[in-house]
Amino acid sequence: MSAIELIEADPVVVARRHEIVIALTERVGPGCIISDEDGRRAFDTDAFTAYRRMPLAVVLPTTTKEVSDVLAYCYEHGVRVIPRGAGTSLCGGALPAEDAIVIGVSKMNQVLDINFDNRTARVQTGITNLGISNAVAGDRYFYAPDPSSQLACTLAGNLGMNSGGAHCLKYGVTSNNVLGMKIVLMTGEVIDIGGDELDAPGYDFLGMIIGAEGQFGIATEATVRILKMAEGARPVLLGFDSAEQAGACVSAIIAAGIIPVAIEYMDRPAIKVCEAYAKAGYPLDVEAMLIVEVEGAEQEIEHLLKRITDIVDTFNPKVVRTSQSDEESAAIWKGRKAAFGAVGQIADYLCMDGTIPLSTLPRVLAGISSICKSYGFQVANIFHAGDGNLHPLILYNANEPGELERAEACGADILKLCVEVGGCLTGEHGVGIEKRDLMTVQFSAVDLAQQMRLKDVFDPSWLLNPGKVFPLDLSQAA
Amino acid sequence: MSQFTKPTDENDVSDLIRKVGEVNASLEIVGGGTQRQIGRPTQNAVIMSTEMLRGVTLYEPTELVISALAGTPLATIETELGKQNQQLAFEPVKLGNIFNGGARASGDAQAPQPTVGSVFATNSSGPRRVYAGAARDHLLGIRAVNGRGEIFKSGGRVMKNVTGYDLCKVMAGSWGTLSALTEVTMKVLPKPEETGTLVICGLTDEMANEVLCAAMSTPFEVSGCVHMQKGMATRLDHHSLGGVDSALAVVMGDSITALRVENISSSVAYRMSQLRRRFGAFGDILELDNTSSLTFWNKLQNLEFLQVGDGAVWRISTAPKSGHRVVRMISEFMPCHATYDWSGGLIWLELPEAANDGGAAEIRRVVATVGGHATLIRATPAVRGAVDVFQPLEKGLMRLSRDIKSTYDPHGVLNPGRMYADF
Incomplete structure (x- = not known):
């Protein structure tokens, strides 16, 4: 028995499963619906694997119109909906419910338009995070947010969770890098927000919806900012005898006015596991390790690294190792990016x-x-x-x-x-x-009520991604 | 005649809003009062000034965060940050400067100053937005009082935070219509060690647009990317531009296109040389050194290319590549002066001979064709009362906006009618 209580399924809706599947099939065709038990089992959890619930059915639409039709049906018939990208959520954000259907956007994974002048890409949200960068890498552009799961996770999920990554110290998180969205509300209504311009009119709907954990609507398309790659990048590995030294060193670098593109910290147990997995050459005899990365042309990198290492030297580091090659840089990052997988092996x-x-x-x-x-x-x-x-x-x-x-x-x-x-x-x-x-640890009842009122605006019957974000006693009373 | 009150803390603000709501009256929120002439003209029983809500409440330079009560003058924040060589990277523009009676018109150092609350309530972002993000991207946390008189918070003091819905963003650019901000927490960044500016003279709007878009597509982290038509460029007081006085004086009769790079000194030198190599052939080139650059971009932040007065001024946001097309189409209907910021995507447009609607009909028609949105930043009250000051929204977004207003402020207490006529 797990500690987290899950929402109870409505037996009336569960009993209507057959009829619901038929209705959905009429809307998306048999090729876009999964209703058999084995097929549904593949969607019964996300990366928070301790919790599983078999959904009523899984719908994988291919167009915004289909998403809209499916949501309109669910709205009319009181069927709950779980939006899903790639199912890589670490907090159960895409966990199904037994009386809910899953709408996955994975088939909607196309790049629709790339505009280098405006530095934007219009994509369908089922594209993977890395897929966006790959689509523009040939012209030396990239999409900045880089969660560790970027090979698998979709933009849809990133929009839901306002995902960050190792490089967001410099480049910001998802909400700082999205200029437009096409979003389908629970009623099936399709809303377009923003576009290639750098701000959208009126209230900040992009800011509201990004990070609302899929509870306001399902985004099917988005316009994201793409940025020109730096001429080069290089990390330096730093090892310290204590967390205090490493922390103070980070503060000193920032106090000196230097904002590296990334500053990653690992403690001794993390270093050990990652080194065993990735053979990145991490020092095993330190309590704390930092990966500090800077960007620019070769001479700029050298200059910046010199400044950083001058600061670092005053904190009595045990190891200062600047990457000497692209291969070494890749190995240093491989160890860090593989951290979760490496720990998962032990x-x-x-x-x-x-x-x-x-x-x-x-x-x-x-x-x-x-x-x-x-x-x-x-x-x-x-x-x-x-x-x-x-x-x-x-x-x-x-x-x-x-x-x-x-x-x-x-x-x-x-x-x-x-x-x-x-x-x-x-x-x-x-x-x-x-x-x-x-949530009640961080927020007062008034704070939470203010948030939940916004949910009421977008989804008054609380059908979208239910049982998440708010304590159950609050959301079920809403 | 409105009643003027100055609550001294957030509980006071809460009491006041409740009381005003109980008698079905409404209230205007005023910070420094510098931007009161923006938006639809309204009449409210009470004017609530935030001037007693003043002071920096937290500043941790190494954590890149500062908090202040909403009525704290922006200048105070900038001074505090300056002591640690830090800044608000989104470079808020001083909109109040372009009005009669504003700080620039009166030349009075004691003239009203914008407050930090107003910066976020208006989501005011300057030239560096194109590189570093807008005001809303730097707002980490808020405390506020909604139209029900309830005190709530959202976000916090840390840089990365996805705990619950992002109510900070809801406040950014809501012009005081949803809640009264009482405290804001902002991300700050170091001031660059050095700033350099490449100025290209005499480009047409179309050529300049090519340069602006191409500049942002270099790896040199261009952090300011503007083009000023000659009518506007001449308004910058070039004598204060330091070492390049005479050279600028010569070219100030022409349009100017300016690209800014900021970084450690050696990088600025390198990047300036790279930009010169790429764009040097487009026209006569000037390079502004650190001091002149700071002065120049400060003038842009102060909107000194716009004339003080009450003539129609529009702020048009469009795709960067479309900027010059929007202006060309508008200029077919009426004379206009334009400055393009944000790589061409933000147009400050002056209409010296606008019709009775401030040019709204033509401008909105052009924007509907090309894409984007337009806000009438300055016009007489009569004009602002007669046309949509803020861009009218599509049906669905308008409905959602109305619903959001009514859940935050069910009795219509806070700045009703300022953004949209009916709520």
């Missing part, structure tokens, strides 16, 4: 996603260590240090009865600590079901 884990003020890092790491110890778990910490986004990975054994529940309780304690020091529950993964019940 244990089951829960990936936390709090954000903290940088100055509290030593205190928070000490707190995490003692929290995990009290639960009897090991922990590895990965940290986007420049923007304070911390990913403690709590290692546990899913086959051991009760361990998942204890790991979740341990994670909750860590997130409460993040809020206590002035941070937040989630920096880039979203709330989903995972952190839903912790």
Whole structure:
């Protein structure tokens, strides 16, 4: 029995499954609907795999019109809808319900238009995050947000969660890089917002919808900013004896007016696991490691790295290793980007996603260590240090009865600590079901009511992605 | 005659809004009062000034974050940040400057200053928006009072935060119609070590558009990308531009196209040389050094290329590549002066001989053809009362906007009618 309560299915809707499937098939054709049990099972969870629910049916539309028709039907018949990109959510953001259909946008994955003058790409949202960058890489452009799952995750999911990534210190997160969207509301109404211009008129609908975890509508197309690649980029690896030194070093770099494109932090357990997996040449005898990357032309990189290493030298580093080649740079990043997979090879884990003020890092790491110890778990910490986004990975054994529940309780304690020091529950993964019940730690009843009123505007009957974001007692009373 | 009040804290703001709501009256939110002439003219029983809500409440330079009460003058924030060599990277434009009685018209250092709350309420973003994002992209957290008188918060003080819906963005650019901001938390960034500007003289709008788009497609992180028609370029007081006085004086009779790069000194030198190599053949070239560059871009941030007065001024947002086309089409109907910011995507348009509708009919028709939206930033109250000041929205978006207004402010207390006539 898992600790997180899931919404109860409406038996009346479940009993109508056959009729619903027929109606949906009429709207999208048999090739775009999955109703058999084996087929549906592939959609019964996301990357938060401890929780599973078999959906009524899965619809994979190929056009905005089909999405609209399906939503209009569901609205009329009171059927809940779970929007889905690639299902890589780490917080149960795409977890189905037994009385809900899943609408997946994976078949809508085309690049519709690229405009280098306006520096925009118009794409269907089922395209993968990396797919956008790949489409423009030949002309040395890229799409900036780069979540670790970028090979698999879709733009649709990124829009839902306002995804970030290792390089958002410089380039911002999804909401900073999207200029337009075509969104289908629960009623089936299609709304166009923005376009190639740098702002949209009226209230900031893009800002509202991006990060609303798929609860306001289903985005089928988006206009994203594409940026010219820097002439080059190079990371430097830094090793320290303590978290304090590493944290102070990051502060000093920023205080000197330098904003590197990325500053990634790993603690000793994370370094060990990633090194074993990726053979990136990470130092194994340090307590904290930083990957600091700068961009520009060769001479600019050298100049900036010199400045950074001059600062670093005053913090008594154990290791300062500047990448000497593209291969070495790739290896350094491979280790970092493979971190979640590497940890997954040695244990089951829960990936936390709090954000903290940088100055509290030593205190928070000490707190995490003692929290995990009290639960009897090991922990590895990965940290986007420049923007304070911390990913403690709590290692546990899913086959051991009760361990998942204890790991979740341990994670909750860590997130409460993040809020206590002035941070937040989630920096880039979203709330989903995972952190839903912790929302009252960060927000007052009035704060939450204000958010839920916005949900009422977009989806008054709360059919879209139900049971997520807000504590169940609040959302079910809405 | 409206009643003027100055609440001293957010509880006061809450009490006031509740009381005004109880008697079915409405309230205008005023910061420094510099932008009161923007929007549809309205009459409200109460004018609420945020001037007592003043002060920096948190500043952590190494965490790139600053918080301040909403009535804090923008100048105070800029001074505090300047002490740590930091800045608001989105470079808010000083819209109030273009009105009679504004700081620029009166030349009075004591003239009203925009507040930090107004910067976000209007989502005011300057030339660097094209590289560093808009005001809304730098708003990390808010405290606010909605039209029900409830105090709420959203976001926080950390850079990355997706906890719950992003109500900060809802506030950005809502012109005080949804809630009264009481405190804002912003992302800040270091000031660049050096700034350089390449000025190309005498380009037509069409050629300039090519240059602007091409410049943004270089890897040199161009952070300012503007073209000023000659009628507007001559209004910059070139004598204050430092070392290039005489050279600029010669070219100021012409249009100017300016590209800015900012970074450590060695990078600026390198990038300037690269830009010169690519764009040097387009026209006569001038290079502004650090001091002159800072002055020049500050003048743009202050909108000094626009004339102070009450003639019609429009702000048109369109695809960067379409900027010159929009102006060309409008100029077929009426004389106009244009400055293009944001790589061509933001047009500041002056209409010296606008018709009674401030040119709205033609401008909106052109924008509907080419794409984008237009806001009538300056016109007489009569004109602003007669035409849509803000771009009318498509049916669905208009309905959602009305619904959002009514859930935030069900009794229509806050700045009703300022953006749209009926809510």
